[in-house]
Amino acid sequence: MMKRIAKILLALSMAIVLSLGVTMFSFADGTAGDIDNDGKINSKDSLRLKQYLSGMVEIPDEAKARCDLNGDFIISQVDSDILRAIIAHII
Numbered sequence: 001m002m003k004r005i006a007k008i009l010l011a012l013s014m015a016i017v018l019s020l021g022v023t024m025f026s027f028a029d030g031t032a033g034d035i036d037n038d039g040k041i042n043s044k045d046s047l048r049l050k051q052y053l054s055g056m057v058e059i060p061d062e063a064k065a066r067c068d069l070n071g072d073f074i075i076s077q078v079d080s081d082i083l084r085a086i087i088a089h090i091i
């Protein structure tokens with residue numbers, strides 16, 4: 001059951017990512033999804049976001065805008081799923 005929900009979520013995330021297109025929106029202070037702002041969107045960013053969501057690490061305020069991938073002004077599991085989908089798509 002959980003697996004099915006995860007699959008649906010991932011499919012939804014992929015749909016969102018595809019609708020955003022390859023030209024990811026970027027901000028003056030970096031690219032959405034590039035949470036550590038090293039110029040690359042990869043598993044390090046995904047891990048950082050996951051750790052933030054589980055309360056293990058803090059993310060600086062300037063980096064928080066880059067975490068909100070679906071633009072709802074909330075950093076949530078949905079953003080983490082989208083980031084994972086983006087990374088899977090790029091690789």
Ligand SMILES: [Ca+2]
Nearest residue numbers: 034036038040
């Ligand atoms: Ca990065």
Ligand SMILES: [Ca+2]
Nearest residue numbers: 068070072074
């Ligand atoms: Ca969000």
